[in-house]
Amino acid sequence: MTSSLRSPNTSSRYWQDHHARIKAVRSSPVCTIRDADMHNALSSKYSSCRRATSRRALSLTNGASQFVRGSAASPLINHSTSPSFHHGTISSPRRTNVRVQKRTRHSTLHVACQKVVGIDLGTTNSAVATVEGGKPAIVANAEGGRTTPSVVAFTKSGAQLVGHIAKRQAVVNPENTFFSVKRFIGHTIDEVQEESKQLPYTVVSDDKGNVKFKCPAAGKQFSAEEISAQILRKLVDDAAKFFGGEAVTQAVITVPAYFNDSQRQATKDAGRIAGLDVLRMINEPTAASLAYGLGKKGHETILVFDLGGGTFDVSVLEVGDGVFEVLSTSGDTHLGGDDFDQRVVDWMVGDFVAIENVDLKRDRQALQRLTETAEKAKIELSTLTQTNINLPFITATADGPKHIDQTLTRAKFEQLCDDLIERCRIPLEKALRDAKLKLDLSEIDEVIMVGGSTRIPAVQALVKKLTGKEPNLTVNPDEVVALGAAVQAGVLVGDISSIVLLDVTPLSLGLETLGGVMTKLIPRNTTIPHDKEEIFSTAAENQSSVEINVFQGERDFVKDNKLLGNFKLDGIPPAPRGVPQIVVKFEIDANGILSVIASDKGTGARKDIKITGASTLSDDEIDRMVEEAEKNAxxxxxxxxxxxxxxxxxxxxxxxxxxxxxxxxxxxxxxxxxxxxxxxxxxxxxxxxxxxxxxxxxxxxxxxxxxxxxxxxxxxxxSGQGPTGTGGGGTSSSRPSSDDVIDASFTDTTPD
Structure with missing residues (x-):
């Protein structure tokens, strides 16, 4: 039976003073010193701030402050007012202990002999960057491009294609060409029903409800992690060629700020399948701020507006003197450029049905052509006021071949996408509220636009309207995230110093309590890494086990939030309810990935789980995929x-x-x-x-x-028209007489 927990009566005073403590850190001169010294100094500053606000004992160990708070003894459970509890339930104890740990990110790894890259694993396009001479730089792919399409295809002969070559053949091979897989990573099939209906390839599920992509050419099904791993492998292979054949085995990978725990773990698994040691995962808006703010001396409050191919994030940060502090973040993982493309596809399909009475969505090749044409039209309308859509021989009926020849104006496009543009407003306003800077919008110094979809004029107009600022368009929205990831990689290996990054967890984490209520242990926008523990007790007589359900989200009831995982703690000795003390500890690492530990203080029985979510791969599956990739390399x-x-x-x-x-x-x-x-x-x-x-x-x-x-x-x-212009074609000299003509050497560019 699903367990119910009772929420402890905890004070929120610590969290109310959060920004005051951070501001004290920012104003301290220790922000300019390096690495470990900076870490210790910042931790010391945190603890001194907490001393002023805490009513309980405070201890300092290993440069990380620990805040221990007690509450008054709670009354005994009132049987007449409390609901009935059954096996597997736990309730609030007489005493609650909370341990909060704050740590800053700082350089601890030194792998100078290895090349470490930063990777922007995007929905539509991906990019890889490295640090050269203390500055981040994009690494061109094997085709010479600065970005690589996030597309993987399998031919009928079994060949695997990645990037531009995969995208070019998509029209003739739609059922075996996979794109926009980032929208599915870390999700169950029930969570992506709408997205799966809009694609020319087939999305299915396994017996656990995990998303799989059916590939007829390969005769098997692939997970989103496997497809993403192939994109990552292409990026690092191209980077290795750029480095003269030196293998690339370590990387920093970016994820949308609003990715939940399952999606982050799945992305990390993709890196592992690709043979990469993922040193760190960093939020995309935070990465953009690193690229933008590197080397800036003044203090600025910036807003990063990141609208990519499949996700949308907004983050508010304070940047300056090497300190990058995320104040708040918000977003929508189901909003991106693909959705704008889909509106154009739906418009073309609707018009065609009205004229020809033929539904083009039933034709995979036609749907692929429509999708590519919609993206092209969207891009053109960022600079033009209208564009022509011409698709000859889109399909055929008994009356003969049919064509599409339409004109789409920018005004019509904005009308089709009006609600999508309006959806950008909610996360933006939420991020501004959560920043709690007492600000009117004039205190935002810069608005940084990230992601290809921010080129849409209506999106830029919305941002200007809401912030009162002209968007900063000086950064390349397609490359800035990868550049920021490279900066973080440089920090981790010591190529870049004097950088402190204070990132946050985007969504609240908590447990299910009585009545299906979501009790939050770690609120959203909490600085990470972070850990917290609380003590619970049993709610039934002689209860021998408890089951703990862990959720992520902002809604008041768990049914509306994301179930990350659950586990059972057994071996609790029989005792009256309320007597056993069960310690539940949440730990979020620097990647934003959660681990949960539960232990019985009386017996020492312990159970821990790294939350992997219902839709990510097991260790055995990952190991099999890694082995398969190595075997087939x-x-x-x-x-x-x-x-x-x-x-x-x-x-x-x-x-x-x-x-x-x-x-x-x-x-x-x-x-x-x-x-x-x-x-x-x-x-x-x-x-x-x-x-x-x-x-x-x-x-x-x-x-x-x-x-x-x-x-x-x-x-x-x-005929007298040769290069010498002599007209006689004499044989006295084979060289041209003009001094302006030079010899040219040619290099064979035939692939190896």
């Missing part, structure tokens, strides 16, 4: 090489055919025949999927194509 490399070789071969064949047509009047028949023969051999190798033969025939064809060039230039020389 060589095979994956061969398959990737085969795909790259085939793409290069097809490109060469196309260029060769084009040159034969273009220069048919300038080459001999013999040369043309030889080139056509080699071209045919290459086509046969491509059709046969023979990588070795493709390479051999590409080399042979390359030599024959050089003959085309020689004959074309010889034809120009003979």
């Amino acid at each position: 060589a095979q994956d490399k061969v398959m990737r090489e085969a795909v790259d070789t085939k793409n290069h071969a097809e490109s060469m064949a196309y260029q060769c055919k084009k040159q034969l047509e273009e220069f048919k009047d300038k080459i001999t028949g013999d040369t043309k025949s030889r080139v056509e023969a080699k071209l045919q051999e290459l086509h046969e190798a491509i059709d046969g999927e023979d990588t070795t033969m493709m390479k051999e025939h590409m080399e042979s064809l390359q030599k024959e194509m050089m003959q085309i060039g020689q004959e074309v230039y010889g034809h120009h020389d003979a």
